[in-house]
Amino acid sequence: MSAPHAHAPLTQALPDLSRWTAYFRDAEIPVLASSAALLEEWRANEDAVDAHVIGEAVASDPLMTLKVLSFASSQRSSRLLADAETVTAALVLLGITPFFNAFGPQPTIEQRLGDQPEAFGGLQRVLRRAERAARFALGFAVHRTDPDAEVLHSAALLHDFAEMLLWCYAPQLALRIQHAQRVDPNLRSTVAQRAVLNIELGDLEQSLMKAWRLPELLTHITDDKRGNDPQVQSVRLAVRLARHTADSWGNPAVPDDLQDIGALLNLSAEHTLILVQDLDSGR
Incomplete structure (x- = not known):
């Protein structure tokens, strides 16, 4: 969930909904720099955080929320997860260590723009x-x-x-x-x-x-x-x-x-x- 995709900025509109969907479906989603920094702080002291702490912090970052929920949904095929409708629920079902393993250092909005x-x-x-x-x-x-x-x-x-x-x-x-x-x-x-x-x-x-x-x-x-x-x-x-x-x-x-x-x-x-x-x- 951290390796950036080579998506060059679009300067011309794509022709239809299917092309727009395909473009964004695999794009790396950047997050707020504050979320990325917190993630690295927590990674260094994983035992000090739980799903609720992370969920509350992420609740003010829409793109990090989207990223966690889409990743959790992708894991359902392995029967690890039921529907996770909030970040906290996703983290409870994923587990903290697997979450940190999946989410390495994050690209940020501030870097991108x-x-x-x-x-x-x-x-x-x-x-x-x-x-x-x-x-x-x-x-x-x-x-x-x-x-x-x-x-x-x-x-x-x-x-x-x-x-x-x-x-x-x-x-x-x-x-x-x-x-x-x-x-x-x-x-x-x-x-x-x-x-x-x-x-x-x-x-x-x-x-x-x-x-x-x-x-x-x-x-x-x-x-x-x-x-x-x-x-x-x-x-x-x-x-x-x-x-x-x-x-x-x-x-x-x-x-x-x-x-x-x-x-x-x-x-x-x-x-x-x-x-x-x-x-x-x-x-």
Whole structure:
């Protein structure tokens, strides 16, 4: 899980979903430098850590989360694992020593994009949004007493992983999408993605999750096209709110977000706003 693949950055869009899936399916996934450094600290003193310690630390790194879950899923054929829907569950089933054996020193986002500050800034923005969305989704799930609350946290954290990979491997294309939406703030993300990439990133995400055989529940609740399933709604609304409030709570789309979240949680608009702002501040 550590040897880098020779994936040159893409400067031209691939023609279709199958080609995009094939490109990313075998690409080395970089992680945050802080995650890579922690991994090396723990490797030097393996007996001092357990699945929960590592799982909690990785919970704020979407790409490391993706990497662990995809590796765990790849081990299912050897009957070592059942479905592992969170990093902690994957580590419990894998075992700490096999985990360190599989995950050597990690390539980092900072190494990959260190000489591309605009692309690095774009990726950091998506990472911050994912962390906030995961916090919202977990809060909504707890409010609903959903037994899969931790899985919903993982799902929201991973919801935009295809966009993160795009920033890492096709930063010029990601910047073109960003520029198009800044020029036209009403331009829908999916329209901009199709124009630049020939695909929608949501479709790429679902295709990769199936290619990596990620758990069915995780794949299901990250699919925005699944309709009114409360778990799908929890993640979709969390991601939507995080996106709309990335710069300010004054975004004109926020009242509609609060109304839909209130309907899901059976709360008034006033109490919904209090809840989401408390979640956002970590209270």
